[in-house]
Amino acid sequence: MPELPEIEALRGFLADHVVGRTVERVYPLAVNALKTYQPGVADLEGRAFDAVARHGKFLDLAAGDLHLVMHLARAGWVRWNDHLPDVPPRPGKGPLALRVRLVEPAGAGFDVTEAGTQKRLAVYVVRDPAEVPGVARLGPDPLAADFTPEVFAGLLAGERRQIKGVLRDQSVIAGIGNAYSDEILHAAKMSPYKLAAKLSGQELALLYDVTGTTLRDAVERSRGLPLRDLKAEKKSGLRVHGRKGEPCPVCGDTIREVSFSDSALNYCPTCQTGGKPLADRRMSRLLK
Template sequence: MPESPEVQALVENLGERLAGREITDVDVVEFRTAKTRARPPTSLRGERVTGAARHGKHVDLHVGDAQHLVVSLGRHGWARYASGAAEASVARDDASTDGDAPPTLVAFTFDDGTVVELTDAGDWVSLGCWVVDEAREVPAVAKLGSDPADAGFTRADFDRVVAGRRKQVKAVLQEQESLAGIGNAYSDEILHLAKISPVAHTASLTEVELDRLFDATVGTIAGAIERQRGVPIDQLKATKVASMRVHGRAGAACPVCGDTVADFSFGGTTAQYCPTCQTGGERLPLRAAE
């Protein structure tokens, strides 16, 4: 799932490449991606892109005088470039037979020949597009909590949504209404850096542990954004995977203590942790209760 560092890098790339460009054509291959039926993506033909922004894990392209194309990448969505409409069509055809090439669900063609394809590699369509006057008209954007990547994010902001809650800390980190932009991968990395068990309730954390958790949250997200900045968008996933210390590395040695990184199930997915660094040597059950 794309998380805020990758989405930020994508937004910066799109903003730099598309600003001032006119949308000359829109091909909605999968109608279920259009969430504002009265204002589908095709309504943006003839408009120019004026900028780009990120809201949590959402892309926000500023179009025309006061329109926003908000894209939720969902669980397996992403964007890619093709150099022309013919190549975009070929890419869609290849996607049907090449398991490594996710299908194009929406394609935007610009006046310089650039084609931006929105893709989804999942078994079900999780990609969504809204055309709105304000990004907050998208319900998921309106509900977003504070973003740890924001320069104004403070310890008070963090404590307000984390401290004292009777909920497992990994679930809180991934709760978009509390902290925007963090998903399964970076929550694993944050908790490993903070040396906190993913299944500990935040109400049980000491002040020292909360200090470590705050520093790890801000530091991990800020560091990942800086690391991803300028990376070509087709290489962002690989760069993310290569940077992980514990996430996705079950069976490997912890880079801190040398213990074996372990799996546990959480919220319908698989997460990773270090027993020595995070749980006092305890092995979490593969199926953890939330």
Template structure:
């Protein structure tokens, strides 16, 4: 799943490639991916791209106002519009220098594991942007709205971890609000926006903290250390991804992981074996030597969490 660093890199890539262009076609291929109907996707056509931005893991395209909409059936769409997309586990972005012009055939769903088209935007210079989704579990979500905050999942996002609002004090308040496992807190989009399974593994490994450490066990020094590690890890990942085209970001993310997705490999810090805890539909990776004092964590499928 694309997380904050990859989505930020996509924003920068797409912004440089499409800003100032005009949308000449907006075609939905996967009807189930479209979560809104007013304004319609067609309202994007004829508008100039103002730019792209990020909200947590959400990718947001903003197009300019269209005075013609004021006299149409939906006058609320006269102002700027936003296409907000959550790529979920299998979603991705593909940019075309020359976009296909063949008609897009809408479909209700599909079981294909390969990447399939969900939405295509064509621009006035002949280029285009596709939203695609791979896998059989289709969770890509696309909203066309008059403000990004019209999407509840965006409106209820927690603090951005690379913003000035994300202080050690703010993190401490989140950690101590209720006693839970620290990995769960870092992944909670209502608490901290943009961190998912992969970067929570990386952050906790860099901090030398067990994924099952309880949040109220962090003293002031522990909070400060975790805060610094969150910021440093994400800044480094954003820097590594910045400037890369969309086609290279997935491989760059995998190559940059120290423990996530590296079960059985040697920890790059201590040389111990990277271990895994599996859940119903996900898993986490960690180093026992670096993070748990040598204790191997129990698998959730067979026993209780070790904390």
């Protein structure tokens, strides 16, 4: 699933390639992905993109008073093409969900795709990004200048949930998902099951620092890469997430996994849980 660093890289790439360029045609291929109908995607035609923004894990392409807002969900992606096929695409069972063709350079544009059978990609055309429910609910951005240690501590104060879930909650902090929450907690040497409200002042300070460092480092690694290489870069940069059975790069212990119905977390017992493996079930006992 694309998270803050990958969406930020997509934002930068699209800003370089579409800002100032006019939309010739928009082809909606997956009707289930369209979450708004008035305005419609066809209303973007003839308009020039003038900015590309990011709201947490949402992409926002502004064209005058309209915004093409996309959430790529688990398996969505954006693919740039200098020479799109001349023949209009046909709706089908393939991954292509939306195609945006530009007037200039002739034939250039981008496709929005979604792999797999679980179709969760969401595309909106709105006059204000806040009209998108997911955007309206977002908490502060962890890379924003006003995301201070005091703000971070205030967000976690009184949170009786496990810190892993709090970091992933988009209404608390925008942009962090399953992978980078694993990476942040590993860097902080903290159990994913620790209660957020029970973090000491020292633990809060450390978690704040590694959150910013982990995300900024990932953004820098992705900067300037072609879109086709971003997914591979994300995977290569992860130290624990998705690396079950591999040695921890810090201590050499075996990285473990806890599986849930639709996701899994990874951690190092030596670095994060005092050497104790977490029970691989949803109702595992909390480790302090």
